[in-house]
């Protein structure tokens with residue numbers, strides 16, 4: 365059987381773009397399919413006001429190409445969505461990627477042919493192509509979650525989802541706006557929406573923790589230093605649990621005297637960003653330690669928000685780090701403005717959306733525009749929207765009824781020749797995603813090359829290897845406070861989704877070591893045919 369492609373890659377975000385480049389370098393014939401009209405993935409879709417990265421720009425960059433690193437100039441400590449999208453387009457131009465990407469085409473089905481050792485992939489545009497390998501680069505946060513609130517279709521004004529924002533932008537001037545959600549996208553966008561809107565009403569189910577970004581222009585001396593040391597930074601990223609240098613303080617919060625502990629938190633707060641969670645090494649291991657950090661942030665909310673009753677309602681009650689920590693610019697202070705109000709819908713959920721607003725707590729709230737900052741069906745959502753059929757016609761949906769099962773977050777038993785970039789069971793969303801993506805792409809490309817070099821046509825994870833890895837992922841999660849906490853990491857935001865801690869929490873270095881050991885042992889846990 366002659367195949368159309370060596371590999372089909374699904375998605376043209378940072379994962380799919382690098383996968384295409386890497387496989388091409390090895391001489392493979394590749395076709396990428398992408399739903400959007402352009403490259404960039406997350407940064408193509410999430411165009412809401414205030415969207416920006418929470419990992420510093422110089423580190424939220426590809427690290428595989430020294431030339432790319434030298435030529436690209438980031439302007440701010442945390443780049444905005446338009447700047448990151450420009451970067452993605454620059455990468456596509458530099459490596460001439462577009463000629464192998466079919467845009468505006470969604471993959472709807474992928475079926476494994478056991479006799480031919482190949483996949484047949486079908487699209488919503490009627491394409492039907494065959495390939496030896498399929499690599500999904502669908503993203504962990506790419507399937508927007510629209511909650512099933514009764515009456516959503518009754519709303520007469522415009523409704524916007526932060527994860528699928530209109531490309532022409534939205535002008536909220538003189539409008540009243542209702543925002544549902546207080547996750548990361550809400551925390552970034554509410555201060556910006558409030559700058560334009562006549563009134564903003566925020567509907568909050570769970571208060572969230574956020575740390576100031578202290579964003580600003582990049583100091584040219586700092587950029588020069590970073591550029592001079594990029595190769596070292598790449599190596600170092602892979603030795604850090606989160607894929608970035610958060611300057612982890614190895615001390616325990618509870619064993620540190622209070623004055624010193626508060627100094628550490630204050631220093632991290634003043635510096636800003638995700639490093640706050642690295643103030644002490646046991647914040648996610650010990651309830652008491654976690655409480656000291658959580659209480660520090662609650663104290664800050666009380667300082668910033670003038671109305672004590674409002675400050676109390678904005679103060680999170682769950683553990684800090686339950687969800688990915690947010691990084692903001694002026695979030696808490698936004699609530700001091702008279703035209704911004706907060707409605708709690710945690711204990712009494714929204715009853716229904718109405719033609720002119722919504723009804724909650726027995727009260728009607730009216731607004732012109734509705735913003736759904738309601739997040740994503742994380743990690744598995746985009747994969748399960750494709751009808752993927754492995755051996756015996758068995759679907760991925762059937763395989764994952766009790767939660768996702770993978771070997772290394774990269775492959776699945778029963779689904780030969782299929783690879784998942786940042787799949788469930790890999791560190792992915794718990795890290796700076798760029799080094800995680802690069803490590804996956806390089807591992808997958810090497811693996812495919814290895815199969816070819818053996819004159820083989822099939823590689824498949826064994827059930828035993830998969831079970832052992834799933835067990836290890838669960839054990840690692842169980843050792844932290846995160847596993848028992850209600851968040852999208854465990855699918856808690858999606859009704860009916862199995863409650864399983866999906867990413868691998870053991871850290872990037874341990875994960876990379878395991879992936880490399882598997883290769884050294886001759887692709888241990890795999891059958892190569």
Ligand SMILES: Cc1cc2nc3c(=O)[nH]c(=O)nc-3n(C[C@H](O)[C@H](O)[C@H](O)COP(=O)(O)OP(=O)(O)OC[C@H]3O[C@@H](n4cnc5c(N)ncnc54)[C@H](O)[C@@H]3O)c2cc1C
Nearest residue numbers: 375377378379399405406417418419470471502503506797
């Ligand atoms: C608002 C926001 C901010 C973020 N900030 C950070 C940050 O600061 N640091 C960080 O490390 N990570 C961040 N992330 C995570 C971010 O998703 C990753 O950093 C990275 O962009 C993921 O790249 P990707 O290529 O894996 O996936 P994505 O960028 O999600 O790309 C996946 C692509 O697959 C396409 N696709 C999906 N299904 C199909 C299909 N069936 N057929 C065809 N195409 C399909 C989608 O259209 C999309 O373009 C953020 C995520 C969001 C949503």
